[in-house]
Amino acid sequence: MTLSVDVRKRQGAFQLDVAFEAPDGVTALFGRSGSGKTSLVNAVAGLAAPDNGRVAVQGETLFDARAGHSVPVHARRIGYVFQEARLFPHLDVRRNLLYGRRARGLSGEGALDHVAELLGIAPLLARRPGALSGGEAQRVAIGRALLSEPRLLLMDEPLAALDAPRKNEILPYLERLRAETGLPILYVSHNLSEVARLATHIVVLEEGRVLKSGSAEALLSDPSLVHVMGLREAGAVLTAEVAGHEADGLTELRISGGRLYLPRIDAAEGARLRVRILAQDVIVATERPENISALNVLPATVRAIRRGEGPGVIAQLQVGEDAILARITQRSAETLALSEGTACFAVMKSVAVSPTDVSQGLRREA
Numbered sequence: 001m002t003l004s005v006d007v008r009k010r011q012g013a014f015q016l017d018v019a020f021e022a023p024d025g026v027t028a029l030f031g032r033s034g035s036g037k038t039s040l041v042n043a044v045a046g047l048a049a050p051d052n053g054r055v056a057v058q059g060e061t062l063f064d065a066r067a068g069h070s071v072p073v074h075a076r077r078i079g080y081v082f083q084e085a086r087l088f089p090h091l092d093v094r095r096n097l098l099y100g101r102r103a104r105g106l107s108g109e110g111a112l113d114h115v116a117e118l119l120g121i122a123p124l125l126a127r128r129p130g131a132l133s134g135g136e137a138q139r140v141a142i143g144r145a146l147l148s149e150p151r152l153l154l155m156d157e158p159l160a161a162l163d164a165p166r167k168n169e170i171l172p173y174l175e176r177l178r179a180e181t182g183l184p185i186l187y188v189s190h191n192l193s194e195v196a197r198l199a200t201h202i203v204v205l206e207e208g209r210v211l212k213s214g215s216a217e218a219l220l221s222d223p224s225l226v227h228v229m230g231l232r233e234a235g236a237v238l239t240a241e242v243a244g245h246e247a248d249g250l251t252e253l254r255i256s257g258g259r260l261y262l263p264r265i266d267a268a269e270g271a272r273l274r275v276r277i278l279a280q281d282v283i284v285a286t287e288r289p290e291n292i293s294a295l296n297v298l299p300a301t302v303r304a305i306r307r308g309e310g311p312g313v314i315a316q317l318q319v320g321e322d323a324i325l326a327r328i329t330q331r332s333a334e335t336l337a338l339s340e341g342t343a344c345f346a347v348m349k350s351v352a353v354s355p356t357d358v359s360q361g362l363r364r365e366a
C-alpha cells in the first residue's frame, strides 16, 4: 500500500485513533468539522507528533513511535497545500514556484515548464500574487508544492476558500494531476461533490476514528454512510465510457449495466469518466416505465434497503457491476414491496447530472 497510517494522539478531550491503508491516487479524508481530519494530516506531515503509532509512505517509514523514529518535517518530502495559497507577496509567480525547489537544492526550468503547463499557469509566471485571482493563486500554490518533488501531497481543504466557479476552474487541473503524475494525494474535504469527483479511495472519519475506509465507488454507494454524507448530497459514482455524441446535444455513455444519456460532455469518444448520480435523483419502478420523459431506464436489483428516521429510505441498487443509491419514501418502498433481490428499474433524468458531477482523466486502474 502507498500510504499506511496508524496513529493515536490525545488533544485535550479529543482522542485521535486512526488506522488505514490507501493505494496510489487521491485518498480523501472525509468527515464533519471536528472529526480529526486536520489533526491526522498534521500527524502525517510531522507537524504534530502522535503519542503512538506508525506512518509510512511508499514503503518508507516516516514515523514509528515504538522504534523512536521520526523523520523531521523538512526531510519528509511532503508537499502541503492549504486552504489559502500562502504565496510570498514580494516574489513573482516564477520565483514562488521555484521556492520549494531551491530549498531542496533542486534545479531545472524544465520541471517548472512542465508543472506550469499542467496547471495552466504559464501565462502568469511574471505576475505578483496580488494580481492573481483566488483560483489562479491556488493553482500556483499547488505548482509550488509539486515542484518540491514530494512523495506525497497533503491538501487540506484546498478549494474551501473559493467560490463555486473558481472551484470548478481548478477541479479539472486536479484531475489532470491525478491522471498524469500518479503522485499519492491525501485530500481533506467535507465537500462530498469534490470528494466524488477526485477520490480514488475514501477514509471517513467520525469523532477521531475511522468509520470506514475503502474505494470511492464502494463507499459512495454504501447506504450505511448516508447519515455522514448527508441525505441531499449522498450519491454513488458510476464508471463510464463515452460511446458517442448525438446531434440533439446528448452524450451516450456505456456503463456496465447499460447506456446512459446525459447532456453533452466535453470528452472524446472512448474516454473513461466517472459520473455521480445523486440518490435523490433516482426513481425506482418495478415495471419498465413507458411514455416517460426520463431517458435513462436501467434494469437493476435491490441489494439493500435502509430506513432512516424520517419518511425516507435509501435503496442500494445493483446496476450491472455497479451500485447506485436511490432515496425514496418508505411508503413507495412498501407499495412496490421492495426488498433485497427485487428486480426493478432505476430511472434517471438526463439533466439531473451536471457537468460538475462528471470526473475525467481516470487512470485505467483507478
Ligand SMILES: Nc1ncnc2c1ncn2[C@@H]1O[C@H](COP(=O)(O)OP(=O)(O)OP(=O)(O)O)[C@@H](O)[C@H]1O
Pocket (backbone or CB within 6 Å): 011, 012, 013, 014, 031, 032, 033, 034, 035, 036, 037, 038, 039, 040, 190
Ligand atoms: N491543540 C489542540 N488542543 C486541544 N484540542 C485540539 C487541538 N487541536 C485540535 N483539537 C480538537 O481536536 C478535534 C479535531 O480537530 P481537527 O481540526 O483535527 O478536526 P477537523 O476534522 O479537521 O475539523 P474542520 O473540518 O473543522 O477543520 C477538535 O475537537 C478540536 O477542537
